[in-house]
Amino acid sequence: MKTLQIIPSISLIYGGPSQMVLGLAPALAKAGVEVTILTTDSNGDNGQKPLDVPLNIPIKQDGYEVIYFRCAPFRRYKFSLDLLKFLKNNAQYFDIAHIHALFSPISSAAAIVCRQQSLPYILRPLGTLDPSDLRKKEQLKQLYVALLERRNLAGASGIHFTSEQEAKISSRFGVSTKDLVIPLGVIPPENNTENIRNKFGIDNDKPVILFMSRIDPKKGLELLIPALQKLSIQGLDFHFVLAGTNPQDPIYEQKIKSEIENSQLKSHTTITGFVTGEAKISLLQTADLFVLPSYYENFGIAVAEAMVAGTPVVISDQVHIYQQVLDSESGWVGTTDVESIVRLLTTALSNLQECQRRGLNAQKYALQHFSWDAITQQVIQAYREIVVENTIF
Template sequence: MAILQITHIVDSLNTQRGGMPRSALGLCEAISASNCKVNLCAVDLGNSFGPLLTSSNENVAIHSVPCRKLNYGNLSLPKGFRKMLAKTVQYADVIHSHGIWSLVCHDAAFFSKTLSVPHVISPRGMLEESALRRSAWKKAIAKYCYVLKNLKAAQCIHALTAQEAMSIRRMGLKNPIAIIPNGISLEPFEKARCGDPLQKRTDKKTILFIGRIHPIKGLKHLLTAWARIKNQFSDWEIVVAGPDDDNHLLELQQVARDNQLEDSVIFRQSVYGKEKEELLHSADLFVLPSFSEGFSMVLLEAMASRLPVVISSSAGCPEVVPARAGLLAEPNANSFEQVLSEVLAMTDEERLQMGSNASALVTDRFQWDAVAAQVISLYGWLRGTEEQPSFVYND
């Protein structure tokens, strides 16, 4: 069987750019096990955005060019990116880009058309209504100039969830849509999965959030809800860990001061690798109050760590409810107040059972091996060597 040559493009692999870099790299490493040679092209935004992710996988080659800031105003590209991309796509069987606003993804569409190579676009939640409202005028310009054209020209659009697929259709896009979730490698979380969860309890039980500290993450209504119920649950605290984005941390710290939450809300810097695994292992509940998500990588990591979860209905993982792995809340303070109160009032044993159910859900549905098999099948269909997969929808 011939080796597939796949080129993936993502705007950045810097660690502080959220879950998309980790998800893109994880997918590349997973599909490389299926007779694929993968080139992953990205921009290095510099040390202020954290170090670049790396891979020890010999079938995944990472290419990057330095750039301090992507310029949306004049449609310029980081110096050297197009030349680098041209070398990697000349023998590509499929081009797969992640995100829609970045100009490096615009270049992916250019080479797809020029070389007649199938192009898959993964919007990664960027077409959700709440995401479109952020920096709306800039996105409206980009959409008019190139984004909508690129999306319409793609041979397939990859949605992480059925909810995201609906958002894509609301844009008027008629392309085939492949619904394939994010994946996860379970190995880093074996300590939490195999150990006795009762041994990780501390003096205070921990409600944990890990992610970018950005308005779209809904942390303000989480703190507002907590201010209303904290006196009922004085043996609990909230830990918020992640990089400050858009100077939102100062606003949240002010909310905490205004509501006398300094003794029960802890803000931490970004955590990665072993430090993040230990933080997940020491927590008792994971929360994701976002207004919009593609499909959160850290949510999968939390569930793999046997944590029960409380997530917003916009977080893209409704499966937690039928799996009894957690509860959904609407992305507002009133709903989170009600749902958090319900979960915190449970016994330790009830929450531990929810965490065990969460771990089982991830094991059954979201391991990288299964996700990679679907993506490889999608690539085969686009190249005309396989039948249309059942997870690809034409309407």
Template sequence: MPWVHYGFTTKFVPWLKQNAKGYDVVIVNGIWNFTALAARLSLTSSKVPYFVFTHGMLDPWFRRAYPVKTLLKQISWWCSEGPLLANAQGVLFTCEEERVLARNAFWPYNVKEFVVGYGTSDVKGNAEAQIAEFRERIPALTNKRFFLFLSRIHPKKGCDLLIQAFAKIAPLIPDIDLVMAGPDQSGWAPQLKKQAAALGIADRIHWPGMLEGNRKWGAFHGCEAFVLPSHQENFGIVVAEALACGKPVLITDKVNIWREIQQEGAGLVANDDLPGITSLLEAFIRLSDAERNKIQVSARDAFLKHFDIEQNVTRLLDVLRQTSAPEMAPRPPEN
């Protein structure tokens, strides 16, 4: 329960009741925690406008993956999250797919919906230097081209399917390897490496672990395409980072920003199964140089249009001003 596992404190509710009125608007960042319960107890009966940012926590994938926990969450929904969202000035979503999926999560569902976007800061630094630093981390990669997976090594991410799909096309692309970068928090990597060995592609897959800073950006800049075969992904900040570097993204339709990727022509989208992920790789390697260059341009444009955090902050402020706090509107310039 929230007060056991999610930071219960006796001081927060009194503090919020006393201090919320000193703010133009309040944003509740996330649900299924004591902060959300405290907001329910403090804000729903106040005159202070508030919004709730769910950050993918209403995705029905969790209902299928954790049915027992979902029953407990339904009870919590009736008592806490449901009234919190129903009385909010608005519920904020990072993309259209998140908004659509949230409607099937819990009952009853009665909210005012706003898609305000999400994203990351634009990439900085010298790309060539970053690529060199990344390649120093993986000497066995030498100067070979590569597909990049960069995320947690976790069953939800579809890593096993990506390895199987790569094994199917590896004979067709002897000059392209696969880099599987990310922390192995679930201890799954040894099993995946055995899988790669059994498929005869162990020497074509590289496991640098978690990449940060210049090495991470070097991986993005240096890859042929970024691949994220997730079974569930509310947003996928790594997808936005790849787009910032002008790289095509090959993702499943369970990565919630797939609509924007498809709409802008910034990559390829398929189902989160072996035929789907294999089709992503096969379709990409069949592209002509001109087609790949076009996708790279579209990828960069998609980042600037949808996922540049500075643009999305502006969208968020516009929603706050227009729906609840006109006094937040920018002051006219002084003479």
């Protein structure tokens, strides 16, 4: 089976969506599926240099291939006419396309081309059908739906949701869809020997609270920072690590950094910026708690990464794998308000032995339920069923 994965960018600076495709592709290849990723050279939305990669030619890696296309025109929107031309000219050679992102010009246009070329496609909305997300730029999105996305949803062979909760609350704009609920996978980290405490000057006896995600208003930082300030005033000892960036909204990122710099948290906070590789693994394995009080999160890949690293999580009930966290006792779940976060963090920091127990539970659950091997089989089964349906009809 020959498959396309189409995504605006696979630069890791964009976080979870890119990371998912870079995890799925080698897992599919390992299972015998031919995978080609079509993407752009975008590497940030505010003047950053594009990825330094060959363009318009297949690059083989880990059993699959990637073809990068230059963003042109409209670099800011990760759009590429060359990608669409390639898709139009080569769609006949593939069995199915898996398109990642809605309300993204290149993804929307790719769905149209797939329909024109009779190539069945799956859409993964990345949480963009959540009513909370749809309220952002609401009028523009309503127009976008009327012109493009309603037809794209109607023409899709399947809509890939990553949790039952995401599927339950997502809007379909009156369209009947075939829903595929398949979680995301994580790669178990190897034990990392880097001493991250020494690297960032964190005392060995201080519990580490880690936020590692995109610095975005939806992530709940405007709840978390006041909660941490209250803990500090109460005399609880901890060190806070803020790891992440936001290439699409540097103004908000600077606002959050300034808020920390001008508070009592400054003396016991480390701001790392975007981290990857060994530093990322080491932070996840060193942290005593991972916290993500998001207002909405269709899955929460960062939460799953923390769990597989053996770190208990403190999350809101708007992170859509919260029920799995509760059922497996992998951490603590609260609501999207400051007092709830204060209570949960106080409970966790007051009993580090319980933190360790829940961290072990988290790792066990993630290894069983978020492994790429298991998830890949679900994806392949969905692909096969769709290909057969389209062959018959």
